[in-house]
Amino acid sequence: MIVRIEKLVYNGYGLGRGEDGLVVFVPYTAPGDLVRVRITERKRDFAFAVVEELLQESPHRVSPQCPHFGQCGSCQWLHVEYKVQLQAKEEILKRELKSLAHAVEPIEYGPSLGYRRRALLFVENKLIGFRGFRTNRLVPVGNCPLLTDDMNRALLVLYRFQTMLKRAREVWMGEDKDASCLLIDVSATAKVKDIHEIFHQLKETLETDVGLRIRYAGKRSRLGKDILKEKLCGVEVCYTFGSFFQTNRFMVESLVRKVLELVPEGGRVLELFAGCGTFTLPLSKRAKSVIAVEANKGACDLLRESAERQGIKNLNVVNADADRFTAEFSDAVDVILLDPPRTGCTPELVKAISKVNPEYVIYVSCNPTTLARDLRRFSNYSLVSVKPLDMFPNTFHLESVAFLKRTG
Ligand SMILES: C[S@@+](CC[C@H](N)C(=O)[O-])C[C@H]1O[C@@H](n2cnc3c(N)ncnc32)[C@H](O)[C@@H]1O
Structure with missing residues (x-):
């Protein structure tokens, strides 16, 4: 055909x-x-x-600058001019939003390569790689143009340790936005003896701080750093091995700034799906009070530690399920900020948010389809703006910040 x-x-x-x-x-x-x-x-x-x-x-x-393009599932649009990708993303968002499309603002973007600072790679037959496009097949990767330089250098070091790779199943890597520290977390099926030599070679090759953790059978060995620290809008935010944090090192600050701009100075904020505090900590400087809800206990602990270290007192971190917490929440807040996983939120959560009745809702989304579905469920709110930000160049993924105002 x-x-x-x-x-x-x-x-x-x-x-x-x-x-x-x-x-x-x-x-x-x-x-x-x-x-x-x-x-x-x-x-x-x-x-x-x-x-x-x-x-x-x-x-x-354009010529895709990667020998794995076409097989590897981690990017789909490396062969398309970047400005055409950006147009496509704006159009996709408008199509999804249908009658709400008028609220879409121009897309914000940064460098399209070397931006990705968090990745989970898989190991099979001593080869490290990503999964293929819509398959479970491993595509071995020696160098990925989307990853940071340090992550690519680290990959080459790991390839030198064939005995370790024989036992490894997954390699998680994460770097701070300023590229001053890289954490690597290897999950293995048996003890890895050369952890000191791997760490030493990583340190020598990378010239940045490094943390290496190797896990097997519920045991953990670690050498070097275990925390990534970065300043976002002047406030320090910390992450650790396996933490969720915004992937794009060049765009993370723009995203946080965009959210902050929408929060009225001195407002009372309830934040759902807070993670380690990417928005929470900078927000606590602007808001009167912040209640941050997060299901992951490790993320809550890190968020509390970051707040304590910086003397932030107007923040209450709650380790809870967002749906259950919001359904029982009865305090008055001015803003509810939410950044749910790709699946979006449940109809019950939209109802519970509407019942809390804040003047503003700020919805950070990494999936335009679930965002559009959820926005239509906020019946007593009008959509003021939706700002797309290209946090994932050369892929179809798209981040957006939607701003809603109560109508009643
Ligand atoms: C997209 S991430 C956003 C994290 C954070 N806002 C950031 O930008 O780094 C979603 C977060 O929601 C948390 N999460 C997932 N399901 C949850 C639930 N039912 N209740 C509360 N938190 C949940 C995850 O652990 C994760 O930290």
Whole structure:
């Protein structure tokens, strides 16, 4: 079948139409490509396909700077001009929001390579890599253009230790935004004897602070650092091995600043899904009071320690489930800030937030589809603005900050 690709869509595919009008989703294509495809899966109204031959190349194609592109699932759009990716992301957000699309502001972005400072890699047969696009197959990676330089250098060091790789299953890496410290967490199936030598070579190669942790059978060995520290809008935020934190080192501060700008000075804030305090800690300087709710106990402990060390007294960290906590919450707050996982929030949580009745809701989302679904459920709020930020260049992922105001 011959297909002309019309646009890029959420989930990373190019969307085209066959001669019979059938909608076909084809990975690794660009708007304007004319491709001969092979259907891999046929649904009632559409199909998935793969390219058999590129008949006419889109003018928006660029040469992907990665030998693994096309197999590796960690980026989908490395072959598309960055400005076209940005346009596609704005359009995707508008399409998802439908009648709310008028609220979408221009997308904010930064450098498109070397930005990714947190990653989980997998190890099989002594090879380290990412999973393929929509498969479980390991794609071994020697160097990834999205990762920071230190992470790429660390990968090369790890490859020198074949005995360790034989036992390793996963490698988590995380770096502070200023690239001054890299933490590496290896999970293994048996004891790794050369931890000192691995650490020594990492230190020598990276010239930054390093923390190396190796875990197996419930035991942990660690050498070097165990905390990443960074200043966000003038306030120190800390993370540790395996913590969730914003992936894009160049854009994290813009994201935090965007959220802060929306919070009225001296306001009372309830924050749900707070993590280690990326928003919470800078927010505590602006707000009268912050209640931060987070399900992960380790993240809550880190957040409390960061607050104590900086003498922050107007913050109450609650280790709880966001739904349950909000359903029983009866204090008055001016703002509810939420940053849920990709699945978005439950209808019950939207109801509970509406019942708390804050003047403003700030919804940070990494999934435009669940964001659009959830925004439609806030019936007594109007959408003032949605700011897209490209936290994940060269991939289809998109972060947005939605700002809602109570109507009643
Ligand atoms: C997208 S992350 C955001 C973290 C933080 N706002 C940040 O930017 O670093 C979502 C967070 O929600 C937490 N979480 C997931 N489900 C939760 C729940 N049901 N209740 C409370 N927190 C939850 C996760 O542990 C994670 O820290």
